[in-house]
Amino acid sequence: MLLNVKRAMEVMKRAGVEAIVATSPENVTYVSGYRSFSQQIIKATQVYAVVAAREDCKPVLVAPIGDLDCMADRGPIAPVKAYGVFHVFSDSAGESRPEFDKFLALLSDRRFETPQQALSAALKDLGIGGGRIALDSTGLTPPARQSIPAALAGYSVTEGWSLLREMRMVKTPEEVARIRTATEIAEHAVSAVLSVVHEGMTEIEMCELFNESVMRRGGVPLLTCIGVGARSSLPNVQPSPAAVKRGDIIRFDVGCVFDCYCSDIARIACLGSPSEKAARYYRAVLEGEQAALSGVRAGAVAAGIFDIAIRTTRSAGIPHYARHHCGHGIGLECYDMPSISPQDATVLEEGMVINVETPYYELGFAGLQVEDTVLVTGDGFEYLSVSDRSLRAV
Amino acid sequence: MLLNVKRAMEVMKRAGVEAIVATSPENVTYVSGYRSFSQQIIKATQVYAVVAAREDCKPVLVAPIGDLDCMADRGPIAPVKAYGVFHVFSDSAGESRPEFDKFLALLSDRRFETPQQALSAALKDLGIGGGRIALDSTGLTPPARQSIPAALAGYSVTEGWSLLREMRMVKTPEEVARIRTATEIAEHAVSAVLSVVHEGMTEIEMCELFNESVMRRGGVPLLTCIGVGARSSLPNVQPSPAAVKRGDIIRFDVGCVFDCYCSDIARIACLGSPSEKAARYYRAVLEGEQAALSGVRAGAVAAGIFDIAIRTTRSAGIPHYARHHCGHGIGLECYDMPSISPQDATVLEEGMVINVETPYYELGFAGLQVEDTVLVTGDGFEYLSVSDRSLRAV
Numbered sequence: 001m002l003l004n005v006k007r008a009m010e011v012m013k014r015a016g017v018e019a020i021v022a023t024s025p026e027n028v029t030y031v032s033g034y035r036s037f038s039q040q041i042i043k044a045t046q047v048y049a050v051v052a053a054r055e056d057c058k059p060v061l062v063a064p065i066g067d068l069d070c071m072a073d074r075g076p077i078a079p080v081k082a083y084g085v086f087h088v089f090s091d092s093a094g095e096s097r098p099e100f101d102k103f104l105a106l107l108s109d110r111r112f113e114t115p116q117q118a119l120s121a122a123l124k125d126l127g128i129g130g131g132r133i134a135l136d137s138t139g140l141t142p143p144a145r146q147s148i149p150a151a152l153a154g155y156s157v158t159e160g161w162s163l164l165r166e167m168r169m170v171k172t173p174e175e176v177a178r179i180r181t182a183t184e185i186a187e188h189a190v191s192a193v194l195s196v197v198h199e200g201m202t203e204i205e206m207c208e209l210f211n212e213s214v215m216r217r218g219g220v221p222l223l224t225c226i227g228v229g230a231r232s233s234l235p236n237v238q239p240s241p242a243a244v245k246r247g248d249i250i251r252f253d254v255g256c257v258f259d260c261y262c263s264d265i266a267r268i269a270c271l272g273s274p275s276e277k278a279a280r281y282y283r284a285v286l287e288g289e290q291a292a293l294s295g296v297r298a299g300a301v302a303a304g305i306f307d308i309a310i311r312t313t314r315s316a317g318i319p320h321y322a323r324h325h326c327g328h329g330i331g332l333e334c335y336d337m338p339s340i341s342p343q344d345a346t347v348l349e350e351g352m353v354i355n356v357e358t359p360y361y362e363l364g365f366a367g368l369q370v371e372d373t374v375l376v377t378g379d380g381f382e383y384l385s386v387s388d389r390s391l392r393a394v
Numbered sequence: 395m396l397l398n399v400k401r402a403m404e405v406m407k408r409a410g411v412e413a414i415v416a417t418s419p420e421n422v423t424y425v426s427g428y429r430s431f432s433q434q435i436i437k438a439t440q441v442y443a444v445v446a447a448r449e450d451c452k453p454v455l456v457a458p459i460g461d462l463d464c465m466a467d468r469g470p471i472a473p474v475k476a477y478g479v480f481h482v483f484s485d486s487a488g489e490s491r492p493e494f495d496k497f498l499a500l501l502s503d504r505r506f507e508t509p510q511q512a513l514s515a516a517l518k519d520l521g522i523g524g525g526r527i528a529l530d531s532t533g534l535t536p537p538a539r540q541s542i543p544a545a546l547a548g549y550s551v552t553e554g555w556s557l558l559r560e561m562r563m564v565k566t567p568e569e570v571a572r573i574r575t576a577t578e579i580a581e582h583a584v585s586a587v588l589s590v591v592h593e594g595m596t597e598i599e600m601c602e603l604f605n606e607s608v609m610r611r612g613g614v615p616l617l618t619c620i621g622v623g624a625r626s627s628l629p630n631v632q633p634s635p636a637a638v639k640r641g642d643i644i645r646f647d648v649g650c651v652f653d654c655y656c657s658d659i660a661r662i663a664c665l666g667s668p669s670e671k672a673a674r675y676y677r678a679v680l681e682g683e684q685a686a687l688s689g690v691r692a693g694a695v696a697a698g699i700f701d702i703a704i705r706t707t708r709s710a711g712i713p714h715y716a717r718h719h720c721g722h723g724i725g726l727e728c729y730d731m732p733s734i735s736p737q738d739a740t741v742l743e744e745g746m747v748i749n750v751e752t753p754y755y756e757l758g759f760a761g762l763q764v765e766d767t768v769l770v771t772g773d774g775f776e777y778l779s780v781s782d783r784s785l786r787a788v
Contacts, residue, residue, distance in 0.1 A: 026437075037630045037632070038630070040616075040617075041616070041617055041658075041728045041729065042727075042728065042729040043420075043727055043729075044729070066629065066630070067630075069628040069629050069630050069631070070628075070630050070632060073628060073631075073632060073634075074632070084718070085718040086629070086718060087716040087717055087718065087755070088627070088629065088755040088756070088757055089714065089754070089755065089756045089757065090756065090757045090758065091756055091757075091758065091759055095623075095624040095758040095759070096758060097624065097758065099625075099628070100624070100627075100628075100757045100758050103628070103757065104757065137536055137539075138535065138536065141532065141555070142531055142532065142553050142555045142556070143556075145531075159536050161535070161536045162536070162537075208609070208610070211609060212606065212609070215602070215605060215606070215609070216602070222434075222435070223434075223435055229489075230489040230491065230494070231493075233482070233494070234463040234464075234467060234493070234494075234497070235460065235463050235480070235482065236431045236432070236460070236461070236463055236464050237463070237467075238431070238464060238467060238468070240467075264435075320483065322481040323481055324478070324479040324480060324481065333436075333437055334435045334436065335435065335436040335437075335438070360483070361481070361482040361483065362482070362483045362484065362485055363482055363483065363484045363485075363494045363497065363498065364484065364485065364489040364490060364491065364494050365485055365489070
């Protein structure tokens with residue numbers, strides 16, 4: 001289960017809401033486990049997931065009828081209130097199979113004309129006939145936003161976006177497993193590139209190798225910043241025909257999506273031996289990152305981790321080091337909450353998954369960065385990213 | 395240029411607005427040509443593009459400072475009002491290159507604290523100190539939506555989402571070129587699969603081959619529905635271990651994204667000879683699609699094209715045929731306006747790019763579908779999808 005039921009109940013109770021309605025693709029997936037295919041193709045498609053503030057509550061989905069085949073084909077999902085029109089035909093002489101029978105059964109349920117009517121029915125099914133509910137507005141099109149007040153006339157509606165961000169901070173075991181797999185896929189793809197890199201290989205070629213490795217293992221490329229030599233100093237370096245030369249730094253800031261969950265790691269290699277300055281500066285960013293990680297545990301404050309990262313990287317060899325953040329939560333989005341930054345007073349809790357990083361970008365010289373993903377535990381953390389953190393000479 | 399300047403001016407004048415502010419990734423790209431990398435990784439990142447209702451007007455961007463390296467690296471883009479904090483360092487001893495110098499120049503410009511302040515400055519730079527402006531709200535986070543009224547206190551703000559959808563309907567030559575390339579990549583990938591398909595090959599294997607072919611030619615997979623045998627009758631069929639058998643229909647409803655523009659085509663093959671029924675029904679859907687296409691020209695009404703598609707497919711051999719739409723605009727989104735459906739009274743114009751399709755899904759039997767992308771011309775249309783439309787025996 002992706003939804004952290006206990007935490008969701010606490011957040012809803014504290015906010016004084018009887019239910020929450022998720023509307024963005026990430027939030028719908030979080031609440032229900034379901035990712036709509038229609039929405040991937042037709043961005044304006046309205047898909048909602050509703051859960052009530054009761055421990056025993058099962059989420060209810062609102063989705064277009066065009067989504068029902070994927071729901072039927074992909075095993076058990078939440079009950080659904082379907083809306084709209086979609087024509088499929090059936091012939092009694094046709095092949096009978098579980099996925100078709102289940103699809104037919106879903107198609108024979110009551111249909112609603114609009115997503116708003118379906119949402120209203122979903123709330124009533126959950127026993128919520130009125131009162132205060134939280135609505136994540138980020139997946140609503142402007143026309144949908146306009147029709148919501150009439151459809152939810154009996155309810156007092158408050159914004160649910162930040163409540164869902166808060167719920168999503170502490171991960172369930174299923175979420176951790178998916179982030180771990182996404183991270184493994186990215187780490188494997190880095191190794192795949194490094195095992196064949198040679199002088200003259202271009203950033204474009206390395207990115208292609210990376211992306212192919214990711215896709216072959218069931219991931220979707222999300223973040224493929226691979227910069228060589230001086231170009232490694234461009235923070236979001238995009239694949240170019242620049243070719244790697246002997247002595248060049250190769251910076252990987254990379255990640256992918258696996259089963260809706262993200263990974264984001266950074267590793268540094270050098271073709272041959274790094275310069276003395278690159279080696280010295282890399283030791284400083286690694287020391288800064290490792291010191292920050294040693295402060296990670298339940299009860300630590302995000303801003304405190306940031307302070308350790310900056311202070312240590314400075315004293316370890318980059319006295320002018322500065323950053324706006326030294327990490328972030330990760331999950332359904334590459335940047336979940338909290339932010340490891342001076343403004344973020346979030347107290348870390350067991351089960352949070354965070355990235356810690358100390359990137360240093362010096363234009364015309366190099367970008368040096370190590371970024372790890374860890375699961376916060378009661379007395380420390382567990383690495384989800386496990387590959388070699390040294391400045392790897394290849 | 396992606397923005398259809400003449401049409402944009404007409405739409406803004408008709409709506410009585412002095413400028414439009416795009417905020418969703420697609421709309422920002424449309425107005426400015428720019429796609430933010432930060433936003434791809436951090437969905438909540440605020441990036442805006444503003445254009446005034448004046449023929450000579452150049453768009454202005456609002457973007458986080460973290461975007462400036464990509465802007466500098468990727469050649470000429472619109473002027474930008476940057477906000478936020480991002481640390482990069484420079485060492486006079488470092489390598490000097492155009493992309494670094496340009497990045498440094500962008501970094502030395504005035505910085506704003508918040509995207510709202512940057513937006514207000516962008517409007518003032520465009521000479522718009524007050525009056526009515528249209529704001530696409532679909533890219534705003536709830537906190538950004540809350541701060542907008544204060545930041546735009548001197549303006550009367552109306553929703554811009556539907557205005558941008560209307561502008562985007564008639565494509566510029568650059569947009570057509572990108573859709574054409576995205577379509578070529580998808581058609582090539584279908585051929586790549588069909589050239590190696592053999593009895594026992596699974597849907598998963600075919601989807602992997604398709605996606606690899608797309609990526610190798612610079613596309614990003616978007617829509618990879620490849621269903622074999624009875625599973626081809628699932629409209630959104632997702633890759634499964636089902637293996638193709640002799641006599642099986644293979645339905646491709648596939649597309650990709652190239653340089654932010656989408657493709658979406660459908661083709662049918664059969665491993666060996668199709669059944670008499672499949673051949674007969676396919677002739678009907680092809681006849682329906684071709685009849686609908688023969689009605690496509692500037693001045694035709696979307697709903698009229700739909701009528702022809704339904705009527706012809708019925709009379710050509712599927713008397714019970716029904717659909718909710720028989721096509722859609724395509725561009726920055728897979729479903730742009732108009733919709734080829736009974737409710738859509740849009741009059742087609744030269745330069746629109748639309749898909750026409752007559753899919754037929756019979757559960758347990760097969761899905762049969764042909765879908766083409768065409769550019770509407772004064773007296774007809776030009777195919778952007780050009781591959782063999784027959785039921786291909788392989």
